[in-house]
Amino acid sequence: MAVCIAVIAKENYPLYIRSTPTENELKFHYMVHTSLDVVDEKISAMGKALVDQRELYLGLLYPTEDYKVYPSVPSRMFRKLHNSYTDVMCNPFYNPGDRIQSRAFDNMVMSMMIQVC
């Protein structure tokens, strides 16, 4: 079950972050933030090897005591998330770099968190 989904801008700040146990949100913030090291590492490694062929799915970032952190969840779920993100980006009133404040995106994320177990 997904407990936290975050969309990170390329400048390393969250465009969107949402977690289900809302009481300890900061913990997830830290978790996602520290995972970015791995994303950086993977991307820089990928940059050398595959320039064109973009692998959107980077795999498990790292397992922590309680959770596993994926840069994006595999398969169908990820596609849904990415499509939804694309929709947000297509919104002419969305300013790239702003926080995502879209109800549609919100609902999608919530459905993912509840549905997938």
Place this chain on the structure above:
Amino acid sequence: MSVPDYMQCAEDHQTLLVLVRPVGGVSEENFFRIYRRICTVSHPGVRDSQRALCIRYRHHYPPENNEWGDFQTHRKVVGLIAVADCCSAKDWPQAVEKFHVQKEAYGATLYDSRLLVFGLRGELAEPPRPDVAFYPSYDDCATVEKRVEDFIESLFIVLESKRLDRATDKSGDKIPLLCVPFEKKDFVGLDTDSSPVSVLLGLKRHYKKRCQGRMRKHVGDLCLQAGMLQDSLVHYHMSVELLRSVNDFLWLGAALEGLCSASVIYHYPGGTSGKTGARRFQGSSLPAEAANRHRPGAQEVLIDPGALTANGINPDTSAEIGRAKNCLSPEDIIDKYKEAISYYSKYKNAGVIELEACVKAVRVLAIQKRSMEASEFLQNAVYINLRQLSEEEKIQRYSILSELYELIGFHRKSAFFKRVAAMQCVAPSIAEPGWRACYKLLLETLPGYSLSLDPKDFNKGTHRGWAAVQMRLLHELVYASRRMGNPALSVRHLSFLLQTMLDFLSDQEKKDITQSLETYTSKCPGTMELITLPDGLTLPPVPFTKLPIVRRVELLGLPASLRPQKMKSLLGQSMSTKSPFIYSPIIAHNRGEERNKKIDFQWVQGDVCEVQLMVYNPMPFELRVENMGLLTSGVEFESLPAALSLPAESGLYPVTLVGVPQTTGMITVHGYHTTVFGVFSDCLLDHLPGIKTSGSTVEVIPALPRLQISTSLPRSAHSLQPSSGDEISTNVSVQLYNGETQQLIVKLENIGMEPLEKLEVTSKILTTKEKLYGDFLSWNLEETLAQFPLQPGKVATFTVNIKVKLDFSCQENLLQDLSDDGISVSGFPLSSPFRQVVRPRVESKPVNPPESSRAGDFSHVKTLEAILNFKYSGGPGHVEGYYRSLSLGLHVEVEPSVFFTRVSTLPATSTRQCHLLLDVFNSTEHELTISARSNEELILHAGECQRMAIQVDKFNFESFPVPPGEKGQFANAEQLEEERREAWGLEINSKLDIRWRVPSLQRSGEASVEGLLNQLVLEHLQLAPLQWDVLVDGQLCDCEAAAACQVGDPVRLEVRLTNRSPRSVGPFALTVVPFQDHQNGVHNYDLHDTISFVGSSTFYLDAVKPLGQSACLGALLFLYAGDFFLHIRFHEDSRSKELPPSWFCLPSVHVRALEAQA
């Protein structure tokens, strides 16, 4: 073994552990002085050998770790150097005692020991011991290093002997089983030799292999320590094989790790710890840059340092190739480490070993730049559960994790663990929380969260980094610095938090932060000073540029009345003297740029200047900004700070900051300072994002006086129509009757600090539809100027006459009347039959028009507006050529006084005179008297209309001076005509001198006919250019008085023509027609019997040139007595028709023929 050494790295496996201990009253300082000197001897060369030794010094080592010395020999304390301080011989035995205690603690593993004694010179009675050295003092101990080297050599000898001892011990008779501490009890009572059961079960063989394997591994360790890398590799390999076969996992792990260590030492001679890069084999000539790479071709040819002899490389290459297989490739190292760690992890008691192995592997991976795998090792290390760690150990553990993450480039993880370590410093379980350490560690996490403490970094572009975690960190910094007892620091951090994270703070957080900030600043106000921390980090000041947010800064010019202006020089102010060209695109371009920067107005020294800021408050509550003032340079500036209170989430709000420049020059406004929540901020405009400014440099010119004017008239709320950019400082208004004159007394007060030396007054009448006659405003400046220079505080007066003379005609009505009364102005003589028609109109005629319609027309109030402009200067500003101007707006409401509803003329008896008939209408609500010239006053009641007749001499307009020539050049004929008529009007008016008076109001004024004189009237008032004189009997006949003559006598009749017109006229034919007026309307022309002409009754006049004269003579003979009139009639002729008929207005002659008196 319970205390992990997080600093371990793979190459530590080749080191000999030497413990340096203080014994007997050595001060810490002195001990470390010696310790540092000892530490310099870390890679001593060994005599007669190419082998290198590495020594690891420790000043503290837990004895329980020493117990693992058999497991990995580098954990074994093999040497002990004790440092003792003996002031006198008395202390000596005590020192020796302690030395022995120390020796005993590590006795099982020690190869050798030394005691360094300071303060004694060996003046002891005892015989000198080889393991004791005496030094007189800490400064006089040059041989310490030498002695340490000797000591190490002795260690080497022991090591070498042990190695040879174990290595050659191949008999296999009885190899002792090496054990780690926790294994010992497992093997107690297990007699492996004699028990037949064990033999039966093959345990003996198993046990023997185990002993062999462990011993091999031990020998490998010794070889590695002794600098025989290749030998150690061989031993390790053998050990691995042996131990794998018996599933002795713990020792198998150790053997694998030994293999890894040896390979790492081989591949990375520069070391993996990353800190002591100089750690390498002595005599190694590898270039520094190669240190961190593994050697090229390491797999193919291996050069064994141990095989190096004085003769060079061992020629037996086959052996070397065989060894090449022994060394692990860099990839294999990691695999083997993984394997080793997995074996270690089977034993709970080997947690420290596992942890250290992980750390060592991470360091290797860091060098190999394989961050991902390194992170896996680290991740594993994080979850290795050791026994309950002390708080200090926890801190150490987290710090090391952080460092390792940093090492592999995982800055965020590093920061995370560092922060955890910081939090650990102040964990609630700690009795004395180390806030200082916590703070220091927190500061180190800043880069990991991409946070700098310089607010300038946040000015550009979007926010960088993860605001939520950054905010958390800043909160922690604030808290830690507060608990450290450094309020200035916490104020600085809190300000920084508020300033940079404002966009991310919720309303409640904003409130909370500002509240705590106010609490802090009440004790320690925030400043703009750089805070320097003890470790050299500086915290730049945090100006609150967002509290409030400034959107626009605009320097305001002085108000119009105070704005200095430059006197125009002859060359012209705007002329650029730099270039001879009037226009050049290059210059124009440059000027354009300059103009952007520079402001086109000036400020004046000593006068209050203003800068307007558009600000808004982003806070959800009222923001109190105190002490808001300007930051300037270039000119001494006295800033007058303001305090303001901005409502919550206010929109743009204008704020005006003021100050007084004290000197002259160019002043630049750099920014503003504020005090918000007790924090002083200097906000520089350059650093404000998204600010609009229209230049910030302005010239300050020398001081000028200030003039204040007050008038005798009431101020008015009327604002004049704005025109031509004149800004009016004061408006006054007055109500006048048309034609009235009023004095305006202006008080000029110098309210400045400089004497007022110059004053110029000009007036400007704002365009009005009304036609104005005469001077509206007139004044005499001399009297006022006589009071100059006007010192500060002094008052001068200045008088202006306001005279309003608008049109007195009542236009449409007038025209109408004239048209139906056209006859009255025709040029017929007095005795014309139409005179009777005209005459009745002369009598008084009360006007009883329908009040409603006419009143509206007459009571129409007209407005005149004018600006009086006072240009003044004085003081130093005058010297510089500046002046100020002050405008006084004048608003005059003109109420109608009298109207001339109709104008007409009547010929007088003399052709040189005529009567001007004016119908005067009193449009006031008061009784009014009107008089003209010397005539008696005519009384008019309110709304009454009366005709007044004024006898005037005809005017000779030709003799008037032509209006000034230059005007004529431009004006067309119409304008010329217009001007001429104005001049005539003026002349006529001055002759008429019509005045009115309202006795009840004590007001009087003039009335002017200028506006109502039309062409027709003017022609009648004009003296005809042809002047006709009729002389009867030599006497001029011009009036009604009859010329007397005697019946029977011929009377001479002369008609004289003087041509004053500019053209020649004539010739004319005149016929004298005599008649008798019976006074009853009957004219008797049939007088053939009574009058006889001597000669012809018709005269001919020749053409008369301009200014010429002509005359014709005739004679009359009256046969009977009586009153006769002579009418001189023109013969109609085409030419004379061109001239106006009024030119031919000949006087009629009245002759009274009397009976001859005998």
